Amino acid sequence: MTKFAFLTDLHFGYERKSRHKYPSHDLKAFGAAFAFLEDFKPDVLILGGDILDCSVISHHNHGKPGRVEGMRLLADAEECHAEIISPLNGLGADKRVYIIGNHEDWIRDLEEDMPGLEGLLDLDNLLQLDQWSIIPQGKHYNLGKLTFLHGDQLRGGDHVAKAAVVTYERSVRFGHFHTFQAYTKTSALDIQLGRTGIACPCLCTKEPRYGEGKANRWVQGLNWGYVLPDGTYADYVSIITNGKMVASGKVYKG
Numbered sequence: 091m092t093k094f095a096f097l098t099d100l101h102f103g104y105e106r107k108s109r110h111k112y113p114s115h116d117l118k119a120f121g122a123a124f125a126f127l128e129d130f131k132p133d134v135l136i137l138g139g140d141i142l143d144c145s146v147i148s149h150h151n152h153g154k155p156g157r158v159e160g161m162r163l164l165a166d167a168e169e170c171h172a173e174i175i176s177p178l179n180g181l182g183a184d185k186r187v188y189i190i191g192n193h194e195d196w197i198r199d200l201e202e203d204m205p206g207l208e209g210l211l212d213l214d215n216l217l218q219l220d221q222w223s224i225i226p227q228g229k230h231y232n233l234g235k236l237t238f239l240h241g242d243q244l245r246g247g248d249h250v251a252k253a254a255v256v257t258y259e260r261s262v263r264f265g266h267f268h269t270f271q272a273y274t275k276t277s278a279l280d281i282q283l284g285r286t287g288i289a290c291p292c293l294c295t296k297e298p299r300y301g302e303g304k305a306n307r308w309v310q311g312l313n314w315g316y317v318l319p320d321g322t323y324a325d326y327v328s329i330i331t332n333g334k335m336v337a338s339g340k341v342y343k344g
Contacts, residue, residue, distance in 0.1 A: 094325075095127055096238060096313040098138025098265030099292035101193065102170040103145050106157055112295075114143045117173065118333030119293045119310045121344025126328070126337050127181055130314060134233060135183040138265040138290065139191025139240035142170050142217065147200050148193075167216035175217050188219055190227040191266065192242040198227075234321035241266030241289070249273070254287035261286045261323070268292035268308040270327055288313065290327060311335065 101114040127135075146161045178186070190213065197211050214224060225231050230239040241264030244253050251273035254262040264287075271289040291311030314337070315325025328337045333344035 091316040091318055093132045093316055094134040094233060095132040096136045096138055096263055098290055099140045099268055099294055101140055101143040101294035103143030103166045104161055105145055114294055116295050118344035119330045122330050122333055122335045122342045123312045125342040132183050134185040136187045136238050139189045140193040142194055144193045144196045147196050171217050179221055186222045187231050188222045189225040189240050191240040195227040234317035234323055235261055236323050237262045239264050251287040251289050255285050263288050263290055263313055265290050270309050
């Protein structure tokens with residue numbers, strides 16, 4: 091069997107709330123996930139996008155310098171590599187996959203606005219991803235009968251897991267929505283080919299400034315499991331609460 095882990099939506103970076111600087115990422119949540127990964131030792135490690143938040147260059151903050159005062163993309167990237175990418179490299183996974191999310195794609199948007207920056211703001215170099223296979227934004231990665239993607243291609247709403255299965259007609263794992271949701275579908279023509287869609291939890295904080303204190307569906311966690319030689323799979327979602335999660339009967343803390 092091939093062991094895999096899928097982590098998504100860490101949103102490493104910072105934002106300002108009431109003039110104070112707060113992290114968008116949650117190192118306690120990541121720490122719990124990483125403690126599990128050290129035990130699990132995945133053969134394939136997949137980052138599902140929006141690992142680097144890139145809010146400092148977001149079009150949402152254009153013309154609003156107070157929101158990004160004192161923040162720098164390079165500083166965020168260097169810290170993200172030290173706190174996240176380098177430790178993940180140390181796990182020694184045989185295959186490492188980085189799917190570009192819509193937040194990281196803002197780097198490309200910036201280059202389109204200012205062509206003179208082409209090649210200077212490259213995510214591969216910013217995060218030192220020379221040991222990773224990069225999947226462009228909007229594309230996917232297949233592992234056996236599972237398909238992994240960021241998820242921004244899907245419409246929101248209350249039934250995103252269903253939308254994933256209906257749209258792709260495959261078993262799909264995705265992030266972007268920062269929630270946990272599952273949907274299953276078995277064809278009337280091929281009962282042997284059941285498909286499952288899972289919206290996978292995030293690893294960022296659950297109270298962003300733009301949420302304005304409103305309730306949301308966000309939950310922290312990760313997706314992990316096994317793919318058999320014939321492509322069939324068994325996978326699980328472990329929820330992280332206050333920097334703590336339970337997997338395989340063991341408690342992991344960040």
